[in-house]
Amino acid sequence: MTGYLRLELMRSLRDPRYLLLAVVAPVGFYLLFAALFGQYTANGVSTSVLLMVSMSVYGAMWAVLSATGPRIAQDRSVGWLRQLKLLPVQPRAVLTARLIAALLLAGPALALVFATATISHGVRLDAWHWLALLGLLWVGVVPIGALGLAIGYATDAESAFGLLYGLYMVLAALGGLWMPISILPSGLQTIGKLLPSYRAADLGWRLVAGRAIDVQSVLMLAAWAIILGLLALFFAKRRATAR
Amino acid sequence: MIDVRRPAAAAAAGKHSADSGESAAVRIKDLTKQFGALRAVDALSLDIRRGETVALLGPNGAGKTTTISMLLGLLAPDAGEISVLGMAPTQAVQSGRIGAMLQEGSLMPGVRVGELLDYVLGLCASPMPRERMLAMTGLQGLERRRVDRLSGGQTQRVRFALAIASQSEVLVLDEPTAAMDVEARHAFWASMRDYTDAGRTVLFATHYLEEAEAFASRVVVIAHGRIVADGTVADLRRSFGMPTVQFRSPVDGSQAFDVLAGVFEVQRQGEQVTLKTTDTDSTIRDLTASAIAWHGIEIHGPTLDDVFLTLVGEAQTGEDQ
Numbered sequence: 001m002t003g004y005l006r007l008e009l010m011r012s013l014r015d016p017r018y019l020l021l022a023v024v025a026p027v028g029f030y031l032l033f034a035a036l037f038g039q040y041t042a043n044g045v046s047t048s049v050l051l052m053v054s055m056s057v058y059g060a061m062w063a064v065l066s067a068t069g070p071r072i073a074q075d076r077s078v079g080w081l082r083q084l085k086l087l088p089v090q091p092r093a094v095l096t097a098r099l100i101a102a103l104l105l106a107g108p109a110l111a112l113v114f115a116t117a118t119i120s121h122g123v124r125l126d127a128w129h130w131l132a133l134l135g136l137l138w139v140g141v142v143p144i145g146a147l148g149l150a151i152g153y154a155t156d157a158e159s160a161f162g163l164l165y166g167l168y169m170v171l172a173a174l175g176g177l178w179m180p181i182s183i184l185p186s187g188l189q190t191i192g193k194l195l196p197s198y199r200a201a202d203l204g205w206r207l208v209a210g211r212a213i214d215v216q217s218v219l220m221l222a223a224w225a226i227i228l229g230l231l232a233l234f235f236a237k238r239r240a241t242a243r
Numbered sequence: 244m245i246d247v248r249r250p251a252a253a254a255a256a257g258k259h260s261a262d263s264g265e266s267a268a269v270r271i272k273d274l275t276k277q278f279g280a281l282r283a284v285d286a287l288s289l290d291i292r293r294g295e296t297v298a299l300l301g302p303n304g305a306g307k308t309t310t311i312s313m314l315l316g317l318l319a320p321d322a323g324e325i326s327v328l329g330m331a332p333t334q335a336v337q338s339g340r341i342g343a344m345l346q347e348g349s350l351m352p353g354v355r356v357g358e359l360l361d362y363v364l365g366l367c368a369s370p371m372p373r374e375r376m377l378a379m380t381g382l383q384g385l386e387r388r389r390v391d392r393l394s395g396g397q398t399q400r401v402r403f404a405l406a407i408a409s410q411s412e413v414l415v416l417d418e419p420t421a422a423m424d425v426e427a428r429h430a431f432w433a434s435m436r437d438y439t440d441a442g443r444t445v446l447f448a449t450h451y452l453e454e455a456e457a458f459a460s461r462v463v464v465i466a467h468g469r470i471v472a473d474g475t476v477a478d479l480r481r482s483f484g485m486p487t488v489q490f491r492s493p494v495d496g497s498q499a500f501d502v503l504a505g506v507f508e509v510q511r512q513g514e515q516v517t518l519k520t521t522d523t524d525s526t527i528r529d530l531t532a533s534a535i536a537w538h539g540i541e542i543h544g545p546t547l548d549d550v551f552l553t554l555v556g557e558a559q560t561g562e563d564q
Contacts, residue, residue, distance in 0.1 A: 003361075003362045003365045003366070004362065006358075006362070007351060007354050007358060007359070007362055010353070010354055010355075010358060011351065011352065011353030011354050012353075014353055014389075015353060074352060075351065075352075078348070078349035078352065079345075079347060079348030079349050080348065080349055080350060080351050080352070082317065082345065082348050083345070083348045083349075083350065083402070083405070085315075085316070085317055085336070086315060086317075086336060086342070086343045086345070086405075086406070087336075087363060087366055087405065087409075088336065088337055088338060088339040088366050088367060088368070088409060089337075089366050090337070
């Protein structure tokens with residue numbers, strides 16, 4: 001399994017689209033938004049810190065999505081998955097390696113936005129706060145990984161990338177990553193607060209504000225992970241039994 | 244199905260198949276697969292002994308690829324049984340006892356050739372030594388190349404490397420040389436010989452008759468999902484082909500030749516006369532005894548093309564009835 005994990009990591013790190021969208025874009029957006037709104041505070045917390053949470057979630061989300069959905073769809077359509085079935089390796093081991101790789105790839109996206117915020121806007125947190133933030137956001141994007149898997153098995157290579165990128169934009173905008181969710185009309189706010197993107201970022205926003213973790217967010221993220229995971233399993237099974 | 248193996252060979256095969264499952268490399272019984280209205284594989288049975296090199300010969304759409312897909316566990320049969328070395332196909336694949344190279348399929352995009360080969364070698368219980376694998380497949384110098392930037396022929400070589408990495412006892416190749424030019428094809432079969440010298444069992448699908456002739460110890464001809472002939476190349480030629488007598492003659496028309504003993508068909512191209520005959524001896528005796536002027540006589544054995552067309556034609560006729 002570690003062998004396949006290495007291959008997955010190598011191919012992502014060499015993929016300019018991963019680097020551009022999951023690492024460069026969130027860092028760039030952070031610098032832009034923090035320059036525009038960094039002087040404001042909300043609930044006693046500087047916007048430069050809240051934006052750091054938003055943009056790191058934004059990057060991490062694309063890291064896990066791009067390493068799951070489009071990749072699975074591509075591997076299937078070019079025939080690599082079929083080729084793998086002829087090798088002495090369990091399909092389950094391949095899938096597990098792929099998921100772990102996707103989650104590992106979220107690491108650099110999170111860490112680089114943290115580093116940028118520290119350097120450019122002097123964001124300071126206690127060591128354990130940094131670790132807790134990293135851990136919470138990392139776990140928070142797990143449902144997004146399940147979404148990537150589901151789309152990867154449900155669609156083909158041509159539509160997977162576009163569809164996931166569209167969903168990604170919706171998750172980011174309605175989830176309050178681009179702008180505070182309180183700006184949205186109340187109907188969209190209600191929807192936004194149900195999304196895993198909002199709930200993942202909310203774990204971080206509360207942590208940096210020194211507030212207690214919202215149990216509702218944890219439960220909702222768990223529910224999303226289970227629902228999307230089952231959906232991924234359903235589509236994967238359907239693929240396996242198709243001709 | 245027509246079994247054209249000589250009695251001794253057929254008897255030997257029979258004796259083998261009466262043994263325990265372990266003696267057979269591949270055992271297929273009444274295998275059937277239906278796609279909609281099309282019966283791609285139709286109650287096909289085939290036993291392959293260990294160490295045999297078998298060509299699965301047939302036109303496009305004959306059911307070769309479908310049969311191979313089921314043999315490798317990629318496709319579930321509608322009916323029938325398959326075992327590879329006494330195991331279920333997927334079990335044989337998982338344990339590295341059967342290796343395969345399919346007709347199409349790309350490699351993992353974005354990784355280098357060397358990385359991919361190392362990964363696959365790492366999966367195998369008794370992997371082929373890396374250097375030997377590179378030498379056999381001619382991949383030296385390409386290890387740093389990304390697999391999505393290889394030419395078609397180079398991709399094919401990597402896929403061959405993946406198929407032999409586990410040094411499996413049974414190797415299955417589905418039209419391995421379809422995308423290769425003549426030179427690459429020769430190189431490929433040379434390295435295959437290298438590999439099979441160790442007594443491995445090989446089953447390969449092809450529609451190149453010359454490949455079957457040059458490489459296989461046994462040819463199984465398949466048409467419309469059924470086996471229509473099974474034997475050595477020589478057996479097939481003897482049973483289904485007709486030899487030809489060729490010479491030059493100034494005599495016009497074909498009537499003078501048509502009446503010679505044994506002649507089945509006359510072809511003319513200027514002075515060149517080609518007689519298809521059921522008995523070359525009688526035809527030549529008759530020719531020399533006649534008043535016909537001729538020179539430059541040559542006798543040719545039946546071509547495999549003839550054999551193939553006869554067999555597939557017969558299967559076609561059978562289908563139409």
